[in-house]
């Protein structure tokens with residue numbers, strides 16, 4: 001058992017013993033790029049009870065279907081392409097409890113001008129879908 005999973009189980013047990021298993025999370029993360037190097041680490045660490053502000057509720061976004069190796073993470077997985085404005089609006093504007101966005105994704109194009117255009121659109125799509133409905 002990995003150290004983080006042992007911690008997650010311990011946190012859940014402690015919550016249950018304290019009778020607050022169904023409490024509302026104070027910190028709610030939206031991790032954009034949850035299957036990436038940085039995003040996957042966040043998905044492991046944020047739900048732990050000893051993480052600052054935690055345990056966090058975590059939504060995770062990526063384009064691919066949820067991979068098997070990600071199934072153990074206590075994450076609400078959302079398959080969404082944030083470069084697609086309609087897809088982003090449809091899936092992320094439903095979220096009404098996000099307190100923090102962890103934007104850990106990027107797009108690589110052929111020129112710096114294309115990089116700026118693509119990354120600008122992705123970031124704008126997320127903010128326009130999430131911020132109006134955030135607490």
Ligand SMILES: NC(=O)c1ccc[n+]([C@@H]2O[C@H](COP(=O)([O-])OP(=O)(O)OC[C@H]3O[C@@H](n4cnc5c(N)ncnc54)[C@H](OP(=O)(O)O)[C@@H]3O)[C@@H](O)[C@H]2O)c1
Pocket residue numbers: 032033034035036037038039061062063064080081082083103104105106107122
């Ligand atoms: N890796 C590092 O050591 C490191 C260090 C410091 C800073 N950073 C920065 O952190 C950011 C992420 O880096 P990383 O190395 O973690 O990247 P990565 O491993 O390439 O992961 C990118 C993530 O974004 C998702 N993604 C890509 N395009 C998407 C789209 N259009 N819609 C939704 N999800 C999309 C990918 O999943 P899908 O392909 O399934 O969509 C994946 O989950 C970058 O800005 C990088 O510069 C990285």
